[in-house]
Amino acid sequence: MPCCLKVEDLSIAFGGLKAAQDISFEVNAGEILGLIGPNGAGKTTTLNLISGLYRADKGSVFLAGEDVTALRGFERSRKGLGRTFQTPRFLKRSTVADNMKLGKDLADQKGFVRSFFGRQSSDFDREIGELLEIAGFSVDWDSDMDSLPYGQQKRLEIVRALLSHPKVLLVDEPAAGLNAKELEKSVELLKYAARKGVGIVLIEHQMDMIMNVCHRIVVLNFGSIIATGTPEEISSNDAVIEAYLGRN
Numbered sequence: 001m002p003c004c005l006k007v008e009d010l011s012i013a014f015g016g017l018k019a020a021q022d023i024s025f026e027v028n029a030g031e032i033l034g035l036i037g038p039n040g041a042g043k044t045t046t047l048n049l050i051s052g053l054y055r056a057d058k059g060s061v062f063l064a065g066e067d068v069t070a071l072r073g074f075e076r077s078r079k080g081l082g083r084t085f086q087t088p089r090f091l092k093r094s095t096v097a098d099n100m101k102l103g104k105d106l107a108d109q110k111g112f113v114r115s116f117f118g119r120q121s122s123d124f125d126r127e128i129g130e131l132l133e134i135a136g137f138s139v140d141w142d143s144d145m146d147s148l149p150y151g152q153q154k155r156l157e158i159v160r161a162l163l164s165h166p167k168v169l170l171v172d173e174p175a176a177g178l179n180a181k182e183l184e185k186s187v188e189l190l191k192y193a194a195r196k197g198v199g200i201v202l203i204e205h206q207m208d209m210i211m212n213v214c215h216r217i218v219v220l221n222f223g224s225i226i227a228t229g230t231p232e233e234i235s236s237n238d239a240v241i242e243a244y245l246g247r248n
């Protein structure tokens with residue numbers, strides 16, 4: 001599988017705090033890469049550097065081989081970088097339909113000629129129907145986004161990101177606040193996206209989920225990478241056990 005995201009020496013400091021230091025890794029198309037570490041290790045900071053929310057002091061971001069380091073966040077989105085947040089971010093006081101159309105609008109702006117499902121043109125209704133079936137619920141399109149239960153909002157944020165046909169999806173704590181059934185559906189959405197060739201960077205504190213869905217894992221501590229490997233390698237890595245697993 002080709003590399004779809006490469007980060008090289010990404011670094012940022014806030015005052016004297018080195019929140020991310022020389023972060024380098026690659027994600028291949030169809031790969032789910034876990035990004036784990038204790039609280040404050042620099043995981044969300046790393047996603048913010050990749051998505052362009054933060055401007056790096058040093059380092060580069062390549063999306064499908066293209067250097068996007070100088071591009072702003074919305075420009076990176078148009079080039080196929082999708083993102084979800086710890087707390088879902090939607091247009092409040094807008095309908096579910098309007099929020100979901102934002103994903104499709106982004107896909108249209110990118111000028112996609114082939115849809116996520118390989119059809120010749122984007123078929124919004126079918127795509128969203130298929131994604132919601134995997135997500136495990138149906139919605140009233142005219143209801144306010146705010147009125148939906150939190151677990152549905154979390155999954156809808158992934159659905160919206162997938163509607164934009166990303167090459168890479170950055171997912172920040174998709175399991176937070178979900179029950180076991182909802183969590184299972186979120187996992188199915190991510191696995192489905194990976195099967196379609198999306199490269200995924202997944203931040204999650206739920207170790208079961210990380211160990212079950214990730215092909216490889218990068219472990220951060222105090223802003224630096226302390227280990228990279230398969231779930232098996234990471235779960236038996238002494239530095240990781242000391243820094244992260246040992247604290248639980």
Ligand SMILES: Nc1ncnc2c1ncn2[C@@H]1O[C@H](COP(=O)(O)OP(=O)(O)OP(=O)(O)O)[C@@H](O)[C@H]1O
Pocket residue numbers: 014017019037038039040041042043044045046
């Ligand atoms: N905009 C900012 N200004 C100042 N400090 C920041 C900023 N963003 C992050 N930090 C600091 O950088 C460090 C890393 O934070 P970050 O949110 O990336 O950690 P994390 O690994 O995602 O933690 P958690 O698991 O708790 O979400 C923390 O000490 C945090 O306070």
